[in-house]
Amino acid sequence: MKWLLMVAFVLGAAITWFLTVRRVSRTLPAGEAAETEIVEPEIAPVVSPGGAVAGGVGVAGGADLVAATSAGLIDAAGDTSHVEDPAGDGEDAGDDASGFGGVHTPASESTGAAEGWDRDAEDEDTLLSHAPSGGARASIPPVADATPSGDLAGVGDPAEVAAVDDLEAETEDPEKPDQDS
């Protein structure tokens, strides 16, 4: 019975091959056939880190990639620098910079401590240094007993706190007429 099993195996393989694999021929135009170099796509897609996919038949969009490659739009290495700009507006430099990740801005280039964990964060010390120097806060004398954050509530001598409050009130409303007069 073993030979029958072998026969079944061979027949199954052969019949399946003939049913699933189909051969098709195409007759190319004589002029184009002479000018066209028949490029056999790679069996396995060649993918390298940072490189373009060449001959990616079998992957999504592989046929389009091969067609674009053979048409001369891109070459096998994925270099599109030689492709002419169809619009002709000459904005290649800007387009290259914004191709991925966008143009580098001063905010994104800063590497402060706050930006170490959040790219969108802004350095508070830098913002405070740009504050107007003539404001009310600049005229407030430092209090020795203030907390490190500068909070005066419940800290320090009550008389000093009252003096600071009076000074703030005068600075914020210098032209406000006195309520008593």
Next chain:
Amino acid sequence: MAQQAHSSGKRVTRRYRRGVGGAWWASLVVVTALLGFVGRSDSGFWSVFLWSIVGFVVGSLVSIALSGRLVRATSEDEAFAGLPAGGAEATR
């Protein structure tokens, strides 16, 4: 992906894969029934018939694996990707 570029350079033959259809099931029934009929005097019709099904299916799986390895294209357009459009002529 096999191709045959003839010396004239005008005719290109390539292969692509298709799914198994109803013809495969019909072949399975016919082949295993025939083998069971042939080997009925050896160990009985049903024993040979059932073992033939096993052999046929295993052979089919091997063939599918080979075709998937050797023939990458899954359609005619994909098989002729990179070539200018021309008259198609199925050979099988």
